[in-house]
Amino acid sequence: MTLQQYLEKHYTPATAAGYHREIRIFLCNYGHAEAASYNDLIAYVGVLRERYGNASTLNRILCSIKAYYDYLCHEGKRSDHPARTILLKD
Structure with a gap:
C-alpha cells in the first residue's frame, strides 16, 4: 500500500x-525521516x-507527521x- 492509499483509506x-x-514537505526538509x-x-x-507562529498550523503539520509514522508502522x-507522544500545548 502506498502512502497516498493509506491516507485515503484512513482520512x-x-x-x-x-x-x-x-x-512531502517534511520528507524534502528532513532527509532521514524514516529513521x-x-x-x-x-x-x-x-x-x-x-x-x-500559528498553533493550528503547527498542529496540522504535527498530525501529518504522525500519520506518516502510522503508515510506516502499518x-x-x-x-x-517516534511522534506518538509529541503534544503541543499551545
Missing part, C-alpha cells in the same frame, strides 16, 4: 490531500515554531512510533 479526501502535502528519533522530531518541531518499516 477524508481533504484531510488526506493536506496530510500528503505536509508529509528519525523522538529527539530529532522535537528539534524539527522547534524549527517549525520559529517559522510558523507497513512494518518501523516497529516504534
Whole structure:
C-alpha cells in the first residue's frame, strides 16, 4: 500500500490531500525521516515554531507527521512510533 492509499483509506479526501502535502514537505526538509528519533522530531518541531507562529498550523503539520509514522508502522518499516507522544500545548 502506498502512502497516498493509506491516507485515503484512513482520512477524508481533504484531510488526506493536506496530510500528503505536509508529509512531502517534511520528507524534502528532513532527509532521514524514516529513521528519525523522538529527539530529532522535537528539534524539527522547534524549527517549525520559529517559522510558523500559528498553533493550528503547527498542529496540522504535527498530525501529518504522525500519520506518516502510522503508515510506516502499518507497513512494518518501523516497529516504534517516534511522534506518538509529541503534544503541543499551545
